[in-house]
Amino acid sequence: MGLIKNIFQKKGERFPKSNLVTFVIQRDDVATPIVGSVDTAYRDYPYKTEVPWLLNITVKMEKDNGVGGPTDKESEILNRFEDFLIHTKRFRTLARIHWIGRLTYGGVRDLMMYMDNPEPIHAYLQEIIEKEDHLRSFEYEIVKDVSWESLGAILSDIDKRGAIMCDESDSKDGE
Numbered sequence: 574m575g576l577i578k579n580i581f582q583k584k585g586e587r588f589p590k591s592n593l594v595t596f597v598i599q600r601d602d603v604a605t606p607i608v609g610s611v612d613t614a615y616r617d618y619p620y621k622t623e624v625p626w627l628l629n630i631t632v633k634m635e636k637d638n639g640v641g642g643p644t645d646k647e648s649e650i651l652n653r654f655e656d657f658l659i660h661t662k663r664f665r666t667l668a669r670i671h672w673i674g675r676l677t678y679g680g681v682r683d684l685m686m687y688m689d690n691p692e693p694i695h696a697y698l699q700e701i702i703e704k705e706d707h708l709r710s711f712e713y714e715i716v717k718d719v720s721w722e723s724l725g726a727i728l729s730d731i732d733k734r735g736a737i738m739c740d741e742s743d744s745k746d747g748e
Contacts (some may be wrong), residue, residue: 576593576678584719584743586659587620588671589618589636591612591614592612592613593610593612593687594611594613595608595609595610595729596608597609598730603679604679605640605642605678605679606640606641607642607677607678608642608676608677608678608728609675609677610619610674611685611687611724611727611731612672615673615724615730616739618671621720622719623690623722625717625718625719626690626691626699627685627686627714627717627721628685628686628688628691629683629684629685629713629714629715630659630712630713631682631683631712632651632654632710632711632727633680633709633711633712634647634679634682634709635650635709637679641677641678643682649660651682651709653708654655654707654711655682655684655705657707657708658672658684658686658701658707661699664697667693667694668689668690668693668695669688669690669711670686670688671686672686673724674727675685675687685705687718687721692722695715
């Protein structure tokens with residue numbers, strides 16, 4: 574996960590110094606614990622209006638571990654699929670992208686990032702969906718979120734719910 578920031582960063586762009594934290598929280602509206610990794614450096618990011626579009630990709634697991642998280646094998650597949658979807662040169666050149674993090678719960682993994690231009694990302698993801706030869710099914714949503722309220726809600730949950738947290742070096746693969 575530590576390499577994600579560097580992969581998306583382009584020369585001259587304004588990225589905060591990464592502060593990726595891994596956490597576990599339990600919310601009343603979600604039946605299983607939420608395990609996540611989020612870059613908290615974006616909490617007070619002053620350039621949010623330059624990348625106002627939230628991209629949330631939800632990848633469905635074929636098999637979970639009984640409490641909403643992936644089995645070891647499923648985790649490996651999800652990580653490979655994440656690499657296939659977003660950690661490619663093509664994806665990185667379509668828009669200015671700021672990786673926020675990922676959440677795993679209830680048999681799904683959400684990948685969250687903000688970007689400046691949704692049209693090429695939408696076309697790219699539609700192309701992948703239409704090919705139907707990918708490792709896992711997924712859905713995505715692109716919404717304008719100029720004040721980054723979605724990230725704020727996650728950070729608020731972490732703050733309010735007394736999340737169990739560890740720094741990136743304590744976690745094997747971010748989740």
